[in-house]
Amino acid sequence: MKKIVIPGELLSVERKRLGGNVFVSEGKIYSKVLGISDDESDSASVVPLQGKYIPQVEDTVVGVVGRVVFAGYGININSFTESFIPKSAVREQLKVGDLVLSKVSNVNEMREAELSFPKRLFGGEVVEVTPVRTPRLIGKNGSMLELLAKGTNSEIYIGKNGRVWARNGNLELLKKVVLFIEENSFKSNLTNSVEDFFKKAVKGN
Amino acid sequence: MSKNEEVVVDYKKTKKRLDGRKMDEIRPLSIKAGVIPNADGSAYLEWGQNKVYAAVYGPREALPKHTANPLRAVIKAEYRMASFSVPERKRPGPNRRDMEISKVLGEALERAVFVEQFPNTEIGVYVEVVDSNAGSRVACLTAASVALADAGMPMRDLVSATGIGKAFNELVVDLDKAEEDAPDAVDIPIAILPNSEEIVLLQMDGLLTKKEWDQLVKTGIAACKKVYEIQKKALQEKFKLGEASEKLVEEKVGEKKVNTEKVVSKEANKKIKKVKK
Numbered sequence: 041m042k043k044i045v046i047p048g049e050l051l052s053v054e055r056k057r058l059g060g061n062v063f064v065s066e067g068k069i070y071s072k073v074l075g076i077s078d079d080e081s082d083s084a085s086v087v088p089l090q091g092k093y094i095p096q097v098e099d100t101v102v103g104v105v106g107r108v109v110f111a112g113y114g115i116n117i118n119s120f121t122e123s124f125i126p127k128s129a130v131r132e133q134l135k136v137g138d139l140v141l142s143k144v145s146n147v148n149e150m151r152e153a154e155l156s157f158p159k160r161l162f163g164g165e166v167v168e169v170t171p172v173r174t175p176r177l178i179g180k181n182g183s184m185l186e187l188l189a190k191g192t193n194s195e196i197y198i199g200k201n202g203r204v205w206a207r208n209g210n211l212e213l214l215k216k217v218v219l220f221i222e223e224n225s226f227k228s229n230l231t232n233s234v235e236d237f238f239k240k241a242v243k244g245n
Numbered sequence: 246m247s248k249n250e251e252v253v254v255d256y257k258k259t260k261k262r263l264d265g266r267k268m269d270e271i272r273p274l275s276i277k278a279g280v281i282p283n284a285d286g287s288a289y290l291e292w293g294q295n296k297v298y299a300a301v302y303g304p305r306e307a308l309p310k311h312t313a314n315p316l317r318a319v320i321k322a323e324y325r326m327a328s329f330s331v332p333e334r335k336r337p338g339p340n341r342r343d344m345e346i347s348k349v350l351g352e353a354l355e356r357a358v359f360v361e362q363f364p365n366t367e368i369g370v371y372v373e374v375v376d377s378n379a380g381s382r383v384a385c386l387t388a389a390s391v392a393l394a395d396a397g398m399p400m401r402d403l404v405s406a407t408g409i410g411k412a413f414n415e416l417v418v419d420l421d422k423a424e425e426d427a428p429d430a431v432d433i434p435i436a437i438l439p440n441s442e443e444i445v446l447l448q449m450d451g452l453l454t455k456k457e458w459d460q461l462v463k464t465g466i467a468a469c470k471k472v473y474e475i476q477k478k479a480l481q482e483k484f485k486l487g488e489a490s491e492k493l494v495e496e497k498v499g500e501k502k503v504n505t506e507k508v509v510s511k512e513a514n515k516k517i518k519k520v521k522k
Contacts, residue, residue: 046480047394048402048440072399074480089484090286091397092304120304120366150365172397226484
């Protein structure tokens with residue numbers, strides 16, 4: 041059964057495969073963070089409910105240009121440290137406040153992210169969510185993202201760093217749905233409830 | 246009662262404390278997690294007359310830069326008392342006592358958090374006492390550890406704390422102001438990591454025999470575990486498993502004041518209009 045665990049809570053006294061956000065002390069497995077754990081599964085892991093964004097290789101992130109220096113741009117990716125894009129990597133000049141979609145190509149031991157393939161985002165709006173809850177916005181094989189794009193008729197990019205960028209379509213509705221998913225991210229059967237949410241919204245208009 | 250008149254009480258005879266508690270009973274304690282929207286994690290705690298807010302920010306870039314440690318995160322704890330939190334007005338700036346408590350709180354929390362995971366960063370822990378009546382440092386530590394967990398910080402364990410000591414000829418748990426001012430008072434704030442029973446904070450003021458000491462530590466650890474259960478409940482209450490609901494979102498939208506007219510239901514709109522009138 042799924043249950044909410046707190047840091048330091050005992051998950052298992054038996055040996056199990058170790059998943060994320062757990063630690064072992066004297067042969068017993070404990071939770072590291074506030075999150076949800078399934079005690080029937082054969083691996084011990086915790087899905088966190090809160091937390092900051094920690095960059096990982098291959099993540100797609102939505103960054104904001106924070107400062108411009110001679111050689112390039114300092115990009116805020118909602119992490120502890122600023123990332124850097126050299127001027128040679130982008131075709132046109134960027135300004136402070138511009139949005140950039142990029143991939144994390146490398147992360148060093150100080151958790152500083154190196155970005156590659158930057159792409160400037162024109163127009164649109166950004167909705168900020170809790171970074172650990174973005175997987176629910178994407179869904180299994182992108183099912184939720186597909187639903188969002190279809191329901192609101194807009195072009196959407198979801199950054200793993202907790203920033204959702206969208207353009208065109210019904211942005212007001214999108215903001216509502218994203219908030220709905222964020223608030224209910226730890227609950228089951230979310231895709232169906234989101235479908236209902238869209239149906240209601242269509243009726244309401 | 247005049248100032249010089251001493252309360253002549255003997256707990257051995259009365260079998261009950263001045264406020265009616267048993268010897269090993271803590272004052273009523275309630276904690277609520279997630280009360281400050283702008284903080285990464287927060288908690289509000291009421292412990293007897295003590296009222297404490299705790300807020301956690303980070304991990305974030307350590308500033309000024311010379312404070313950063315390339316091997317681990319630095320916990321910057323700050324204990325503050327509001328000027329109206331004590332009977333006689335307190336000058337609002339940090340004094341010697343505030344700085345000492347900030348230091349011991351930070352060191353106790355450092356043991357619980359996996360600081361090595363976040364090199365070169367700082368974790369800001371700010372605790373503000375708005376009302377106090379003895380035992381405010383243990384109240385602050387209890388609230389701060391709930392706030393840290395609420396911020397999603399990876400931790401070994403929560404930190405649970407309580408006061409123990411001696412007053413009016415008897416060993417007691419969680420002393421209040423009247424007991425702290427007793428002629429034979431001994432006051433010991435103690436904090437543990439409940440799983441391993443590792444002690445992370447221990448200060449002492451007064452005299453005890455070795456036998457009394459051994460007994461007190463035992464009762465103190467038992468009391469800390471009671472505090473731990475309340476901390477655990479506070480964190481679990483913030484999230485409830487089950488089906489998704491729109492109600493939560495409505496509340497949240499109301500908080501953020503985003504486009505209330507359109508988002509919330511008709512009933513909620515009526516309420517808002519009433520308030521506006």
